[in-house]
Amino acid sequence: MADISELDAVRRPIERARGLANRHYADPETCRADDAALLLGGWAGLAVASQVPCPGDARPIDFAGVPLLLLRDREGAVRVFQNVCRHRGMILVAEPRRIEGAIRCPYHSWCYATDGRLVATPHVGGPGRNSDRAVDRAGLGLIEVRSHVWRDVVFVDLGGAAPPFGTVHAAAVARWAELDAALHHDGRDFVLEVACDWKLAVENYCESYHLPWVHPGLNAYSRLEDHYPIMGENHAGQGTTVYRQLREGRARMPDFPGLSNRWNTAAEYVAVFPNVLLGVHRDHAFAIVLRPMGHARTAEHVHFFHAAPAPDPGLADRNAAQWRAVFEEDVFVVEGMQRGRAAPGFDGGRFSPAMDGPTHAFHAWVADRLAG
Known part of the structure; x- marks a missing residue:
């Protein structure tokens, strides 16, 4: 205190x-x-938008102990997500790289689009069953962090409650x-x-x-x-x-x-x-x-x-x-x-x-x- x-x-x-x-x-x-x-x-301030210049570019950033992912989505918008899979909390992206297809979790291969949507859950319902009624993909997208770009600096509001x-x-x-x-x-x-x-x-x-x-x-x-x-x-x-x-x-x-x-x-x-x-x-x-x-x-x-x-x-x-x-x-x-x-x-x-x-x-x- x-x-x-x-x-x-x-x-x-x-x-x-x-x-x-x-x-x-x-x-x-x-x-x-x-x-x-x-x-x-x-x-x-988190980073600058120029660090992810092209669609699919992704950069993991540890910010005050919080794992974040700075990326440019397929539409060219700069976005920030928590860099963890919604399944078991695994880090998704360990090094800066270009996301060619989906963001794939290296643990159980759950996959996310660059806009954060959960698009694939292989074997989640058992071998060969890639869906389960208990797993709502629509509600399990990446957790997006509120962000704003000014003078190329990407500002984030981790708490989500700032004006x-x-x-x-x-x-x-x-x-x-x-x-x-x-x-x-x-x-x-x-x-x-x-x-x-x-x-x-x-x-x-x-x-x-x-x-x-x-x-x-x-x-x-x-x-x-x-x-x-x-x-x-x-x-x-x-x-x-x-x-x-x-x-x-x-x-x-x-x-x-x-x-x-x-x-x-x-x-x-x-x-x-x-x-x-x-x-x-x-x-x-x-x-x-x-x-x-x-x-x-x-x-x-x-x-x-x-x-x-x-x-x-x-x-x-x-x-x-x-x-x-x-x-x-x-x-x-x-x-x-x-x-x-x-x-x-x-x-x-x-x-x-x-x-x-x-x-x-x-x-x-x-x-x-x-x-x-």
Whole structure:
């Protein structure tokens, strides 16, 4: 159970607030309870739709301990199901692959269409009898998980009771509406595995306060004073007013079409709560989906997007490499904060009212949900 008095201290005005207590990062039982409330109790990022580009493509994903199956059905729709057979709970798909016919359970060969329907139950009524009145195929399809795709990120609502995605994240969707069109998956994805609870990765991403010391190269042209905070009901982060496009000679990354002038030099980096980190620029975008890997380990799945036509491959390679270097610079920070949560005298820390507004916004969001 969450300690309400501790959570109330987190939800105070930033000048008097404390951060989340150590156990929300260091105690396995508390972290599991947090994951259930924050990741499984509303809309959370699972993957990107581009990971299943063709009809029949399927990708198993363990999400906070829940076995899920991301797939594109025969009609081209992206869907998410629980990755278990309705017969005896066997895992259906163990590795990413193309489903050529039906999804066949390797245990007793029950088969499902890519829309989740149970289509075959061999010998279920005895040898040679493939039906039984006690086994209602119509009611034993795969359990579908409510899902929504925005900016190619597949969000899921495991509990099934959250308000519509467009209602929950209306402000973030409206903020970046002119950048939604024509996102093309870059294919230069990578994964960083870090030894920390996923919440620390969100906290670090939200703020620009650490730039001068952790990202000196980035800070050399996008200085601390060039950044501004962003805080909404279910998102927080920071932006810069001095973004410069990557160029090599006359070659440059193509712009997204129809942008207003504010994006000539602006870029924004926002955490969409609970676990998706987005970056938007005039010429490319990225999405980082955070997945817990057990206690105090997180996989950061990084995906890049560009406008059409495709950018020069060398420029796109350089862009992805530069961002990877920036994200790798953060690893020692989040892992250091994780180790610091073993200090019994640390009471959650304090916030700089001038610099830590987005980080405190995430802490308060977490506290609200744990208390509620």
